[in-house]
Amino acid sequence: MNAPASAGDKSPQILLGIDPSLRGTGFGFIRTTTPQATALGHGTIKCPADWRKSRCLALIARTLRERIEEFQPSVCVIEGLFYAQNFKTALTMGEARGAALVAAAEAGLEIYEIAPRKVKQAIVGFGAAQKEAVGRMVQRMLGLEDQPEPDAADALALALTHAQTNPRNPLTVLKKV
Amino acid sequence: MNAPASAGDKSPQILLGIDPSLRGTGFGFIRTTTPQATALGHGTIKCPADWRKSRCLALIARTLRERIEEFQPSVCVIEGLFYAQNFKTALTMGEARGAALVAAAEAGLEIYEIAPRKVKQAIVGFGAAQKEAVGRMVQRMLGLEDQPEPDAADALALALTHAQTNPRNPLTVLKKV
Secondary structure (H helix, E strand, O other): OOOOOOOOOOOOOEEEEEEEEOOOEEEEEEOOOOOOOEEEEEEEEEOOOOHHHHHHHHHHHHHHHHHHHHHHOOOOEOOOOOOOOOOOHHHHHHHHHHHHHHHHHHOEEEEEEOHHHHHHHHHOOOOOOOOHHHHHHHHHHOOOOOOOOOOHHHHHHHHHHHOOOOOOOOOOOEEEO | OOOOOOOOOOOOOEEEEOOOOEEEEHHHHHEOOOOOOEEEEEEEEEEOOOOOOHHHHHHHHHHHHHHHHOOOOEEEEOOOOOOOOOHHHHHHHHHHHHHHHHHHHHOOOEEEEEEEHHHHHHHOOOOOHHHHHHHHHHHHOOOOOOOHHHHHHHHHHHHHHHHOOOOOOOOOOOOOO
């Protein structure tokens, strides 16, 4: 894997954003080129409702492992969660995150967590922005022909938020996990 | 991996029990020999409190993958969770479970979940039994010289509970995950 860039380093980095969930994990890779970041690839890992949980988790880990191998990022940014409707939802969210984090950690990536509100604040300028607004801004910021699917857009937004973070005046507190 | 045994099959199976947690995941492998099951190996994956979460998750997945490779089980039994103190605890429990399930699912194991109360009921005969009582019974049931560490004992207890389950009169409802 690439060596992690130091805080003052301006050379382009490859960042992986992940928005994990059991049935639809979004992922997106960007390169931090100037003046505009470049999208390298993005997608959604879809697991049908009739798949057992363990099958979904295996697919999440395997797909991310393969894409990491392909794009060689040095940093992973994952959505931080601070709320769930109930215990079962929190547990399932955690399982999807665990599968995703295993793939990123075993590949030696530096892993950061950013709260969804911070991402919306950074990308749309409004912490309670709708998913649709995030998708449109991500499309514009990366000069994409089509608007990415919602989960992939959220993943790209995570990576873009991290890319925008100026260590001297951080929009987001860098939280390593 | 071994082919899964059918319900009526009496040939010995190798079962892996896992009691996942971020800082101390217990695991235990047994062979379903008669009249008494045989312990093949057990242990606890310990992650110091100063390790980042992602490092712990990678170690959980890697260790289980290596032990699965070594002992070639066909079935995995994992502790089912139905309660947590709060959202953060549930999320962290989920992450550890996700890492463990990735290792088991990618190796092609059949995965079952059993609630802790059912395990205590099956092993000690009392659903609210203390950890110590479970450890002593596991030691006796497997004819072990030493009592396994608590997390490893819980993992062995999961495997033993599954081994005892008679499909005609199940102590535990077999829940595939």
